[in-house]
Amino acid sequence: xxxxxxxxxxxxxxxxxxxxxxxxxxxxxxxxxxxxGAAGDVRGAIELCARVRPDMVLLxxxxxxxxGIEACRTLLRxxxxxxxxxxxxxxxxxxVDDAIRAGAHGYLLKEINAAALxxxxxxxxxxxxxxxxxxxARVMDIVKGDPxxxxxxxxxxxxxxxxxxxxxxxxxxxVGSLLGLSEKTVKNYLANIFDKLQVTRRSQAAVYYSxxxxxx
Numbered sequence: 001x002x003x004x005x006x007x008x009x010x011x012x013x014x015x016x017x018x019x020x021x022x023x024x025x026x027x028x029x030x031x032x033x034x035x036x037g038a039a040g041d042v043r044g045a046i047e048l049c050a051r052v053r054p055d056m057v058l059l060x061x062x063x064x065x066x067x068g069i070e071a072c073r074t075l076l077r078x079x080x081x082x083x084x085x086x087x088x089x090x091x092x093x094x095x096v097d098d099a100i101r102a103g104a105h106g107y108l109l110k111e112i113n114a115a116a117l118x119x120x121x122x123x124x125x126x127x128x129x130x131x132x133x134x135x136x137a138r139v140m141d142i143v144k145g146d147p148x149x150x151x152x153x154x155x156x157x158x159x160x161x162x163x164x165x166x167x168x169x170x171x172x173x174x175v176g177s178l179l180g181l182s183e184k185t186v187k188n189y190l191a192n193i194f195d196k197l198q199v200t201r202r203s204q205a206a207v208y209y210s211x212x213x214x215x216x
Contacts, residue, residue, distance in 0.1 A: 006032070007033060008032060008033050008034065008056055009034050009036055009053075010027065010033055010036060010054055010055070010057075010058060011035075011037055011045070011052065011054040011056070011057045012024065012057075013040070013058065013063070013068070014040065014058075014087075015063050015064050016060075019110075023038075023058065023087075026117075032122065036054050041064050041065045041066070042063050042066040042071045042074075043065055045059070045063075045071050045075065046074055046075065049075055054082065055082070055125060056084070056124065057083075057084050058085050058087050058121070059072060059084055059086050059087070059088075059104075061088040061090040062090065068086060069095075069099055069102050072102040072103060073102045073103065076102070083106075083124050083125060084103065084104045084105055085104070085105060085107075086099050086107045087109075087110060088107075088109065089109065100207065105124045105130070106124045106130035108130065109132045127170065128206070129206045129207045151196060151208075152208070152209070154196045155197075159196070161179060162175055162179065162186060162190065162193065163205060165179070166190070166202050166206055167205075172187055172190070190205075193205055
């Protein structure tokens with residue numbers, strides 16, 4: 001298959017050989033997605049990503065030599081622009097919360113259908129944060145730690161405008177262009193936003209913002 005230059009460069013990480021094969025079969029002929037390989041454990045994921053430098057990792061929680069949470073933290077620490085989308089059967093509140101706090105950009109259950117999975121991959125690659133509808137409602141309050149939405153109210157009007165654009169999937173440069181700010185100024189605003197919302201990554205802030213709007 002000829003792969004466009006703008007394709008999403010994807011790595012699959014799952015402990016099940018059958019799942020890996022099934023995902024590869026599903027995704028290998030999808031326009032705009034380039035499969036770079038698959039791994040079955042944390043060590044293999046780290047080594048594969050270091051070698052092929054993907055744009056995104058489709059990652060399971062349960063791995064034989066550790067957890068997807070550990071892999072997520074390590075990969076995001078060493079690959080600045082990497083996007084991580086969990087695809088797993090683990091729906092426990094604590095597990096989902098840990099995944100998001102580790103910096104994951106999306107969390108889906110394996111019950112998802114093929115078309116929805118492909119769309120989720122594209123959405124996460126475009127900068128959006130995705131949570132499976134089955135777990136969104138009961139997870140968000142834990143992730144936010146702020147069911148009344150009081151943290152969002154601490155943002156200044158400009159910080160809120162920056163966060164709104166980040167939640168829409170825009171890069172710092174794009175946000176700056178729209179709001180008439182330098183990229184460095186946007187980064188400074190984001191640092192303040194993270195501090196006020198008690199999060200550490202833009203994906204977490206975006207999920208917080210989106211869920212807060214639903215509650216208003």
